[in-house]
Amino acid sequence: HSVCYNRNSIYHFIDRAEKPHTVCRQLNSTLWLNVGGRSIHSSAVCCKNRAARIRVGKGDRPVTYEQALHPHQIAHRKGWLSQHTSNLQGEDGAADRTVEDLFIRRLIYGTFHGCLADELVIKRRGNLLVICALMLQKLPPHKYYFLVGYTEELLSHFYKCPVKMEIQMLEEKSVYKYL
Amino acid sequence: AVISSILFSGSAEEIVIPRKKTWYGIAVLQALASTVNRDPTASHYVFQDDSYLTPRTSAEFKLYSLAQESGRTAAKYFINTYPKYFQKDFANPHIPCLMPETLELQVNEVSEAALIERIQLRKVKAAVDMYDQLLQAGTPVSLDLTNDLLDLISLYGDCDPARGDAPDKSLKPNRENNNAERIFNMMPERNRRSYGALIRGMVKHGAYSKAFNTYTDLLNNRLTGDVHIFNALISAAPEVREKYVEKWDLIVDLLKQMAEQKVKPTLLTFNAVLKALRRCGSLGRTQAFPVINEMKALGIAPSLATYDHVLGIFYKAATSAQGHTEILQDVLSEISGKSFTAQDPDDVEFFKDAMRICLATKDIEQAYRVHSLLGVGENWKLLGDSYYQSIYYGRFFNLLCMMEHIDVVLKWYKELIPSLYYPNSQGMRDLLQALDTDNRLDLIPQIWKDIKRMGHDNKTELVEEMLSLMARENQIPEVQQSFADCALDVKALYTQTDRRVPLSWSAGSLSSITSILLAAERTQQAWEMLKLFKLANRVPSESLMNQFLESVKASNNAQQAVELVQISASFCLSITPNLMERVQQEFDLTEEQRNTLSDLESSTAMSD
Helix, strand or coil, X not given: CHXXXXXXXXXXXXXXXCCHHHHHHHHHCCECCCCCCCCCCECCCCCCCCCCCCCCCCCCCEECHHHHCCHHHECCCECCCEECCXXXXXXXCHHHHHHHHHHHHHHHHHHCCCCECCCXXXXXXXXXXXXXXXXXXXXXXXXXXXXXXXXXXXXXXXXXXXXXXXXXXXXXXXXXXXX | CHHHHHHHHHHCCCCCCCXXXXXXXXXXXXXXXXXXXXXXXXXXXXXXXXXXXXXCCHHHHHHHHHHHHHHHHHHHHHHHHCHHHHCCCCCCCCCHHHCCCCCCCCCCCCCHHHHHHHHHCCCHHHHHHHHHHHHHCCCCCCHHHHHHHHHXXXXXXXXXXXXXXXXXXXXXXXXXXXXXXHHHHHCCCCCHHHHHHHHHHHHHCCCHHHHHHHHHHHHHCCCCCCHHHHHHHHHHHHHHCCCHHHHHHHHHHHHHHHHHCCCCCCHHHHHHHHHHHCCCCHHHHHHHHHHHHHHHHCCCCCCXXXXXHHHHHHCCCCCCCCCCHHHHXXXXXXXXXXXXXXXXXXXXXXXXXXXXXXXXXXXXXXXXXXXXXXXXXXXXXXHCCHHHHHHHHHHHHXXXXXXXCHHHHHHHHHHHCCCCCCCCHHHHHHHHHHHHHCCCHHHHHHHHHHHHHCCCCCCHHHHHHHHHHHHHCCCCHHHHHXXXXXXXXXXXXXXXXXXXXXXXXXXXXXXXXXXXXXXXXXXXXXHHHHHHHHHCCCCCCHHHHHHHHHHHHHHCCHHHHHHHHHHXXXXXXXXXXXXXXXXXXXXXXXXXHXXXXXXXXXXXXXXX
16 A cells, blocks of 8 residues: 555545545556556546545445534634644645554544544644544453554654554444434 | 442432522632643553543553553564564654664674674573674683673573563572683683672672672672672671671671771661661661661762661561651651652662551551652652552541541542542441541442442452441431331342352341431332342341331331241241241231131241
């Protein structure tokens, strides 16, 4: 899955909430023109009127608040999943932050497999990277602490900055409505 | 008074929302002030702030913190095994602790650089092997490097340090210095450092007389000792002499030699002297203060270990406080308001030993002073690891329960538990005793919730004591009802089999629960309890039977009265004839009931 870091066409990562499973579907349709050379990689197109929107269906699919509200509701009824200052005027590093976020989301999705109740919220305060996660009470607490210690240490060494995880536990996924 | 009102309002089941709330003028300031100090409702900072992930017992505390540490160790393993993924250095300025470490040996050819590397990585066996290979190859090894090697071997006792958090505590005195002595004897020239490494290693690993012999060798080779050698020898002195006087004479002799050889004593020297004086009996008491005065004359500030040794000299475990009670007060007066740093490994013993003395002398005032010392500056760091902390707080809480009024005890209870200390079942029993002393048994249901949360609900003695306290007297109706609810909750523990082994009934616990239920007029449930007696093979007491009779009389149920006599007969209680008589006299019985009773009477009479 190191493919995603080499992509030049990352425009559609920026203005929607990243979802690991939808990204993976797109990766399957990536066209490799020239492996090892410098070439254009293009993915299947995801139009902005279809990105991050769960369409109304039969009414049996539970969705969380975050999934139910569409991206135009960000800053109206929704907050941001990734908070950093590189999108401000005169700041740089937005692309790097986005790629880091993606990596972190995949790492945690896999490390805490089946335990995440909702998307991660990643906040950057100065040098500190705070990963806020909502988790289900699937594992006994000492296993969570093991995984938290492991993730914090691994990510700190990987990104050369202190990484902290703040977890809140839920009994089950909080359903906002059924679509 | 505040606590009881909170408890009672909870049982009222009615929440009245006021139309308007007026605040005091300084309410904001009070709210802000409450955030400044430690938050007693929060768990330890290493844990996540979530109720599912907060440890509730000391076992969970240890489990979760160790789990987190082992997660970190697992990550470090991956980082150090595959360092190429972690080499990219974004951080500006560079952060060295976030780079992968090289723990594997890089230099493999036989050379001094290889030996240096092995010493730095603390690989004792590999270092010794490399040294031997170097000598075999004929390469001379410099004196400093050989001294480093000797230091390494002496420190780790000739075996590799255990990889993990628990250090290998089993010191093996026999084979420990074979390598060190062998290398020492092979050295073409030795200096004071070499002798020092050997002597300190011998003292650390228990070869005391060998240490003194090596010191004699040092002197015979016309070398002088240094402060580390003398500190080690002083601490070894009590081991090589039997009588108190001889021990002290040896120490004085060493100190004189130290002066002759112009070695300046340090804090650790004086602490070693005081520690040795703890083993010199009454001689310690006479010599302790001269030593301290000498220390102050030299301008060396005492550390907490110094005071710990002084307390250890004057407060021996066997003797109770006889005229030495002023020492603790004097020590506390001297150190109050001072902030200490860690200078001696024995510094961490001070707080728990001071609290032990306060507990033994039942001196709550000094205990408060010790506790306030903990709040000064950096002194909290010298409280020790979680084990020492639990000992300290356990003793403190024990003393509080013994000596203070229940309101003060409960205030400290909220403050200390469970954020700082998880009491064991003995601690909870002390708290129950304190409740009993000050006649606040109405708080027992609240304490029972805490006992369950802390996982002490499987301790039979604690549960039975709590039940007997609740059953002892009748209470006012609301309290009695809350006791009855609590008793039913306890009963569930004895009967449930889903999660873990249930407690086993005893006559005491059965009787207590039954009498609590009777006093709360839950007669139906009390009758069910009587059946449990038979199942558990326990015999109800006579007072319980009388209590039953009283309650049956209150409800005037003749049938139940007859059943009661039948049950009493089935247990072959000696009170049965008495009961029978009372029932016949005090109740209006039908013909059938009278017949039943007379049958019983004759059957018991026949069995006599």
